Amino acid sequence: MKILHTADWHIGKKLQKHELKEDFDLFIEWLCATIKSHEIEVLLVSGDIFDLANPSSEARTQYYKALLKLRNLNCKIILTGGNHDSPAMLDAPQEILRNLDIEVIGGLPKDISQTLIPVKNKAGNLEFIVAALPYLRDTDLRKGNEGVSYDDRLEAIREGIASKFNAAAEICKTSYPNIPVIAMGHLYAAGIETSDSERDIQIGNQAAFQASQFGEYFKYIALGHIHKPQRVNALVPTFYSGSPIPLSFSERKDEKRVLILDTSKSWEPESIPVPSFRKLIRISGNLAQLTDNLYNLPDNDGLDHLIEVVLKEPKYDVQKIYQFDQLTSQFEKNGYQIVKNFTDFDENLQGTSALYESNQQLEDLKPKDVFIKLVDQQDLDQEDKQDILSAFDEILEEVQNPINS
Template identity: 30%
Template structure:
């Protein structure tokens, strides 16, 4: 049996206020093509199908279209919910659409009820663990200590492993969580709790032949059989260098046989350009970036006026701007009053300009202008 492990589609998410629906459609259409070309039997989506708990009509339409394309390509679909999903909305009509080969697993009470699949080697049981928030779960299991995500996932896997032992055969688990073996990074969907990140040890997932994880937006291999696939699109500039795609997982008669990476297209690449504004606007080396999403980091000593408008004239998809001067004035411990004591008015103006412009004092033109203004002020103050 061949499975394609994906996660974190985040249908409906925006990128710096821009809709990502068209780009995501392109990627997921390519995914359906890959299902056909690679002979994939099952597509796994390990949580965060939608970006919002109340997805728009356009987001719902995209999901329906993609599910149809994947089914037409010959694969069944197994989905579980993430922290961004509404289990009610994502799971609506789950009972009926499973007859069409689309299995949506969002309920904690059915953790040990797998999707039964078969191939020439026998049964494969696919279990889905929806995102389990301990504070919402514990009231249903009063005799179980469920204060942390580790306890919630351990409880889920205990039920799953007990069911696996009875059924026999091979097994796959989907889960949306943050494991202790993945270092915190800017691309991580964080679960902030009192005391920091609520981590789950990878050992919690001992047992199944393959564990398909979601929650972080970059691929990661925690062991041969436990992996994150990451998101199909880049959703922040911190993800620029992370590959987009999914894991192709092959099961044979004995369990996990092979895992390979499948690249998916990147409709619009991300790039960060650093330099002075005039250089970024004129440098021919940046020509290929004119069709990319662009984040500009300006290093000018004096903050340029109207920088974003000028950048967008060359880079239409410039969506982020940061001012980071290459030289920063050294911090001075003395108070402003002490620094200007016994200085002339012209020197005070010069000190102020250097302070607000990161060490760049007045130009010759500005010195002349200040001199003229001060003379004019002195003349006005002379008694008639």
């Protein structure tokens, strides 16, 4: 049978307040075409279906529309919950979706055997079992009296993860002898690369799970949580498919992909690149370089490319900050949007606490005295300094003596 592994859809995700709804819709269109062309029979989605535990109505609508499109391809669908997902929300329509041959395991059930999903071929014969383990929360892994110290808690979590996968394997050995088993998981495995958009799980990712603890019983382990696609050093083929679309600027260079297995040939997957629907661009330099690079971007008639702009200068300069703000706020070019900007000075401006002797108290300082010291750090001529101080005097007067309307 042919199986497609994907994960980390993060429906409802916003990148710096910019909606990625269109990106996901285009991915689903491409995914449907890929399932058709490769004659995929089983789709595995390993967690983080949504970006928020309480997704918006628009995100939920997008989720159900995507499932219906995929269901129309006569493909069995198995989804598990991730650390971003609400188990209760995913599990609520479980019975209805099961009648559509869509299996959803939002949270770990009390009986772990309920995570075991038999998959039959077109002839009706049992082909393999999927151990669809969702994200395992601390309450799933530790007893109330375990983990008194921080290190104890970490070890309890690692042992808890291993015990759940081992329990699923033991049931399969007894109930489905000689039948291949695929495991799904949503966790942080040791020794892999992360990106900025992955929310910490299991005590800040310190409880990194050693992939060797998966053992060698499972034929393939389909993981989610890490957005950069990569193989895990385990005893059996174990892969993060990665997120299908970039979710942060740190992922802008990732080659997004899905993984396809053909069980008649091998348990090693084939990597299928997901097309780039929009680019995430990072531009850095001084003001002149930024201006030149921004206005010489090539034409784009697809989804708006999103830009992160970084002003890099040797010395802190309030005038350059103002000019940078004007450049980014007034930038207009079809097919592009600046969604993030910040400054990076080699010599940062001292904070007010560093401007005064340690024996001076905050209540002893006058606002204008503090401001004058800050202005004196700037590379300004006397006329500009006087203009700035005059403007400060006007603002201070309004604050201290407001006019009642």
